[in-house]
Amino acid sequence: MILQILFIFLFVILASFILYFIYGIFMPAIKLQTIENQDPLFSQVELNYIGNTDEKNVEVSDKIAFVLCNPERSFKKxxxxxxxxxxxxxxxxxxDTPNDCTFGCIGFGDCVKACPQEAILIKNGTAVITQNCCGCGECITACPKNIIKLVEKKEIGSEIKLCAAKEDCLTTCDKCNSMSKIEIPEQKYFKFWKSCYKILTQH
Incomplete structure (x- = not known):
């Protein structure tokens, strides 16, 4: 009988110690570690700056951006x-260039990232401006080739030289110095598919 009481007493003490260790030492230590791990790599000022980048004021003009490089282009090598x-x-x-034309679009999408209207697509390694463009000119600054220009909306449909290359430029591009109409494609459901793309590429 005494042994049973002693066993129960020791069991209660051991159980109490385990519970105290879990809730009094272990759990608070985890919470403290979690809080410490949440210390940001950037200061709060930097985080606030990053968070406010989407609130940038965009100047809207009566013009529309246009890329002087044909998205239908191809190269022999x-x-x-x-x-x-x-x-x-x-x-x-x-x-400088991934092909033998030093004037054409590189196609990695710096202009796409800079566009606040999400109005630029990459087609065949070439930037293409869509009807979502508001003419703010952010893409012009982002393009290292300086081949994005602003044109009057009334010029849409007119024919121009859809190429920034010089007349004596030696290139295998089949659209070099070719004339083409200014066409601004409609960007249907682009934001929806872009969101889907972001979700898929996060895993």
């Missing part, structure tokens, strides 16, 4: 195969 960081500015500073 590529100059190099590049699998590095997808940045037009970085690539242009190191390699």
């Amino acid at each position: 590529e100059r190099l195969a590049y699998n590095g960081i997808q940045s037009c500015a970085l690539f242009n500073s190191i390699y």
Whole structure:
């Protein structure tokens, strides 16, 4: 009988110690560690700055952006195969061009990232402005090739030289110095599909 009482007493003490360790030491330590792990790599000022980038004021004009490079272009051969960081500015500073045309679109989408209207698509390695464009000109600054221009909306449908290359430029591009109409495609459901793309690429 005494042994049973002693066993129960020791069991209660042991159980009490375990519960105290779990709720009095272990759980608070985890909570403290979680809080410490949440310390940001950036200061609150930097986080606030990053968070407010979407609130940038966009100037709307009566013009529309246009890329002086034909999205239907093709080359007989590529100059190099590049699998590095997808940045037009970085690539242009190191390699200049992925093909034998030094004037054409690089196609990594710096202008796409800069556009507040999400009005730019990449088609066949070439930036294409859509009807969502508000003419703010942010893409012009982002393009290291300086081949994005603003045109009057009334000029849509008119024929221009859809190429920024010089007349004596030696290139295998089949659309070099060719004339074409200014066409601004409609961007149907682009934001929806872009959201789907972001969700799929996060995993």
